[in-house]
Amino acid sequence: MKVVLHVWRQAGPSAAGSLVDYEANDISPEMSFLEMLDVVNERLIVRGEVPIAFDHDCREGICGSCGMMINGAAHGPMKLTTACQLHMRSFKDGDEIWIEPWRAKAFPVIKDLVVDRGAFDRIIQAGGFVSAPTGSAQDGNAIPIAKQAADEAMDAAACIGCGACVAACPNASASLFTAAKITHLGDLPQGQPERMRRALAMVHQMDIETFGSCTLFGECQEACPKGISIDTIARMNWDYLFAAATERQGAEVGGTG
Amino acid sequence: MTIKLDARIPAGPLAEKWDKHRFEMKLVNPANKRKYHVIVVGSGLAGASASASLSELGYRVSCFCFQDSPRRAHSIAAQGGINAAKNYQNDGDSVWRLFYDTVKGGDFRAREANVYRLAQVSVNIIDQCVAQGVPFAREYGGLLATRSFGGAQVSRSFYARGQTGQQLLLGAYQALEKEIVRGSVTMYERHEMLDVVIVDGRARGIITRDLVTGEVAAHVADSVVLGTGGYANVFYLSTNAKGCNVTATYRAYKKGAAFGNPCFTQIHPTCIPVAGEHQSKLTLMSESLRNDGRVWVPKKKEDCGKKPGEIAEQDRDYYLERKYPSFGNLSPRDIASRAAKEVCDEGRGVGPGGRGVYLDFADPIARLGEQTIRERYGNLFEMYQRITDEDPYKQPMRIYPAAHYAMGGLWVDYNLMSTIPGLHVVGEANFSDHGANRLGASALMQGLADGYFVLPATIGDYLATAKPDTLTADHPAFREALDGVQARTARLLAVGGKRSADSFHKELGHIMWEKCGMARNAAGLRQALEAIPKLREEFWRDIAIPGTGAELNQSLEKAGRVADFLEFAELVCTDALHREESCGGHFREEHQTADGEAKRDDANFAYVAAWEYAGDGRAPVLNKEPLEFENIHLSTRSYK
Numbered sequence: 001m002k003v004v005l006h007v008w009r010q011a012g013p014s015a016a017g018s019l020v021d022y023e024a025n026d027i028s029p030e031m032s033f034l035e036m037l038d039v040v041n042e043r044l045i046v047r048g049e050v051p052i053a054f055d056h057d058c059r060e061g062i063c064g065s066c067g068m069m070i071n072g073a074a075h076g077p078m079k080l081t082t083a084c085q086l087h088m089r090s091f092k093d094g095d096e097i098w099i100e101p102w103r104a105k106a107f108p109v110i111k112d113l114v115v116d117r118g119a120f121d122r123i124i125q126a127g128g129f130v131s132a133p134t135g136s137a138q139d140g141n142a143i144p145i146a147k148q149a150a151d152e153a154m155d156a157a158a159c160i161g162c163g164a165c166v167a168a169c170p171n172a173s174a175s176l177f178t179a180a181k182i183t184h185l186g187d188l189p190q191g192q193p194e195r196m197r198r199a200l201a202m203v204h205q206m207d208i209e210t211f212g213s214c215t216l217f218g219e220c221q222e223a224c225p226k227g228i229s230i231d232t233i234a235r236m237n238w239d240y241l242f243a244a245a246t247e248r249q250g251a252e253v254g255g256t257g
Numbered sequence: 258m259t260i261k262l263d264a265r266i267p268a269g270p271l272a273e274k275w276d277k278h279r280f281e282m283k284l285v286n287p288a289n290k291r292k293y294h295v296i297v298v299g300s301g302l303a304g305a306s307a308s309a310s311l312s313e314l315g316y317r318v319s320c321f322c323f324q325d326s327p328r329r330a331h332s333i334a335a336q337g338g339i340n341a342a343k344n345y346q347n348d349g350d351s352v353w354r355l356f357y358d359t360v361k362g363g364d365f366r367a368r369e370a371n372v373y374r375l376a377q378v379s380v381n382i383i384d385q386c387v388a389q390g391v392p393f394a395r396e397y398g399g400l401l402a403t404r405s406f407g408g409a410q411v412s413r414s415f416y417a418r419g420q421t422g423q424q425l426l427l428g429a430y431q432a433l434e435k436e437i438v439r440g441s442v443t444m445y446e447r448h449e450m451l452d453v454v455i456v457d458g459r460a461r462g463i464i465t466r467d468l469v470t471g472e473v474a475a476h477v478a479d480s481v482v483l484g485t486g487g488y489a490n491v492f493y494l495s496t497n498a499k500g501c502n503v504t505a506t507y508r509a510y511k512k513g514a515a516f517g518n519p520c521f522t523q524i525h526p527t528c529i530p531v532a533g534e535h536q537s538k539l540t541l542m543s544e545s546l547r548n549d550g551r552v553w554v555p556k557k558k559e560d561c562g563k564k565p566g567e568i569a570e571q572d573r574d575y576y577l578e579r580k581y582p583s584f585g586n587l588s589p590r591d592i593a594s595r596a597a598k599e600v601c602d603e604g605r606g607v608g609p610g611g612r613g614v615y616l617d618f619a620d621p622i623a624r625l626g627e628q629t630i631r632e633r634y635g636n637l638f639e640m641y642q643r644i645t646d647e648d649p650y651k652q653p654m655r656i657y658p659a660a661h662y663a664m665g666g667l668w669v670d671y672n673l674m675s676t677i678p679g680l681h682v683v684g685e686a687n688f689s690d691h692g693a694n695r696l697g698a699s700a701l702m703q704g705l706a707d708g709y710f711v712l713p714a715t716i717g718d719y720l721a722t723a724k725p726d727t728l729t730a731d732h733p734a735f736r737e738a739l740d741g742v743q744a745r746t747a748r749l750l751a752v753g754g755k756r757s758a759d760s761f762h763k764e765l766g767h768i769m770w771e772k773c774g775m776a777r778n779a780a781g782l783r784q785a786l787e788a789i790p791k792l793r794e795e796f797w798r799d800i801a802i803p804g805t806g807a808e809l810n811q812s813l814e815k816a817g818r819v820a821d822f823l824e825f826a827e828l829v830c831t832d833a834l835h836r837e838e839s840c841g842g843h844f845r846e847e848h849q850t851a852d853g854e855a856k857r858d859d860a861n862f863a864y865v866a867a868w869e870y871a872g873d874g875r876a877p878v879l880n881k882e883p884l885e886f887e888n889i890h891l892s893t894r895s896y897k
Binding site: 078117 | 306309310313324327328329331333334343345381383384385386387388389392393395396397398399400401415417418420423427430431432434435437443446469479498499500532533535536537540602640644645646709710755756759760801803804808809811812821
C-alpha cells in the first residue's frame, strides 16, 4: 500500500517547525506504524537527508517512549494502543496521515517528534513513591491486602508515562498521569503514611510544571493506551482536598525537598 | 595471559559464605560515605536499584541512561514474574532448591557461591518490593500469589499481571527519584556512555555523549558501576528494545575487563514469529503462558497448511509433553527452543515460512473458563491480537524462538567487580549467575539482588580498601579518552557512504542467527568469522550518517552501536567455536547425544571462558576460571 505523510519537522528546540510531505510507497499492512517510519527514514538516509527523529525503544507498548499525534489522535486511531503497536492495517491504501509531536507547554519539542517529558519525572520526585529504604522491609505477607485493592492499585499502576493524556487534553493537564500514581500508592497500605503529603506535593508540582488544569473533558481517558480511568482523578481531588483541609500549618509543600 | 582471575569466593560452608563475607568486608564510616562518588551507568532494575540503595547509604551517586527517563529501561518489558524461595505455597521450596534449580537450569556452568547467595537474597527482594508498593498479584485472602515457570517443579514466581518487570522497575525508579530530589543522586537522562576511564589501573570515570546537544564530557568518580544490560541485539531481531546495545560493556572490555562466556545467549521459545522483511523487533509472549498453554505441531507435514481447528486431536504432536513428560510444557527455555526448531526443521512448522508452532489454550479455557484465562494472561492475549490480528481465545497462538537474553557478560568476582579494579558490573551486563541458560523469572531476581543487596555491601569494601584519591577531569587519562571518543565520532561522520546503520545491523544479525544461533557448528562459525570482518570493513567504507555530531542525531547513535556490535560479534563466534561441547543455550551440532540432546564435556569445559582484549586485529586471549562444584553433583540435565 501507499500512504502520504505530513510530518512535523523541527531541527531543534528553538527552530521553527513545519509540516513536510513524504510519500511512503510499498508499505505492507503487517508493518507497525513505527516500521513504516523506519522505511521512510531508510530512504531518506540513502538520499543523504536527515531522517525523522522520534522516540521509541521497546516497541511492545510498555516502555512509554513512543508517542505522537497521528491524524490528531494521541497514538493514532486504535484505542488502548501505543504508536508502536499500531499497525498499518489500520489505514487504507492512499490515506493521508498527519504526524505531529505531543503539543504542550510543559513538553517542549527537542527535535521533530521528540519532546522533553522531564516534567513527569519531577512530578514523581515530588511524592510519587513510598519511602522504604532498602533493607527496612518486613515480610511480604505480613500485611494482607484485599485482592480488590491490589487489583485496583495495579489498574492505576499500569500507566506507562507516555504523555498521551497531556497531549489529548485541551488544557494540556497532567491530571491523569498524576492521579494514576496517587491512586496506585493510595490504594495500598504501604502508601498510607505519605498519602496526604503525596497528594499535596504532586498536585503542586503539576502547577509548577505549567500543565493546565483539569476540567473533566475526559479526553485523557480516551487517549490512554493503558485504559487508566478518570475515576483516579476523582480520587486525587479527594486526597488533595482532604490533605489541604487538614494540612498542619508550616508543613512543607512542594517538590524541591 | 596477563589477567589473573581471582573469583574471591569466601571460604567455608556454602550457606555461611555470604554472612561471613559481609562480616569480613571493610565498612565505610557513615560520615565518610558522602565523600565517595559512584557512577552508575544504566537505570534498569540493577542500575536503578543500585543507585537508590547506594544513595540511601550515603554515597554520592551519578546515574546515566540513554532513554529520556530512567523509567523506560528495558527491564520494563519483562512480563512473567520474579523468583523467590519464599515457600509460601508449602510445596517444598527452599533456598537450596532455588539454588539447585538455577545451577542445574544453567547446565552447570555457573558459580555455586554466587547462585547460592542469589537464592538467599531472593526472599528479601520480594519484601523490599512489597514495601515500595509494587502491586503484586494477590489471592482473595490478601496474601501474595505465585505461579510456575520453566525448569522448576515448585510455584515460586511472584508477578504483577503480565507486567512484572514494569512494576518492579517503577518501584526501583520511584526509589531513585526519591533520592534524586533529596539531592544525593544526579540523574543524566539522554546520555550515552562511550568509554570508561582507567587511572593507575583503576576505573575512575566515564566519557559520555549528551544525546540532545552532542556534547562529549568526562565524569570523574571513585568507582564505576555498569548496569547496561545484555547484547541480544547482536542478532538484530531480538526481543530486546531497539536501544539495547553492547557499547558500554564492550568499551570496558577494550579497556581491560575480561568478557565472560559471550557465546552463552538465550533464545526464548515463545515469541511471535517474524512477519516480514521490515520486521524491526520480535515480541515475547511470556513463558508463564506455558503454565496453561500446550505446545504442539501437526504429526504429519501434509496437515501444516490446514487450519488448526481442522487437525484432529490424534493428529497433533504435543512434542514437549511427549519428549519431556516430567516437565512437559514447562521445560527450560533452551530445551523448548531447540525442540521447536527441530520440529520446524522436520517440515512440521506452521504459519508463514513454516517457522512456527502452536501454543494452544483450548484445553485450559474449557477447564477453567475464559474469564480465568483472561485474568491470568489478558494483556498478553491482547498484545498478540494487536500484532497478528488473530484472536488467541479462538485459535492457538503461533510462536517461534527468538534471541532474548545474554547469560554472558563482563566477568565479575564474588564482589561483582570486573578484572578492572573499581569497575563493578550488575544485572544482565555481568556473566555471573545463570551459567549457560537462564531460567524464567530469574533475570528480575538477579538484577534486583545485585542492585539492592549485593553491590551496596561489596562496594564499600572496595572503597574502604582502595581509598581512591581525589582526581579531576584534567588528568591526562580523561583527556585521552575524551579525545578518543571525539575522534571516533568524527571518523563515523566523515565516511559519507550510502548505507544506513540498520542495513548493516540487519546483515550482521542474519549472519549471527544463521551461524551462531540456536544450533552452531565449527564450519558455520568459521564462515561467520570470515564474513563479519568483511562486513565491518564495508561499514567503515560505506556508512551513511546524515546530520552532525552537535545535535540529536539518532543515525549517529545507531552507527556507533552497530560499529561495536560488528567487533563484538567476532568475540561471540570465537567463544562459540572454542567451546567444543553443548551446554544450555550453546548447542554445538557436533556434540549431541543419539536422541539430539546437548552433550556436555565436564572434563574439558567446566570453566568460565574470560576473554581478554589483546589489541585491534589480534586474537583475544582466553583465560579460564575453573568451576568447582562442591555441593552439587555434576549430572546430565534431564527433564524427562
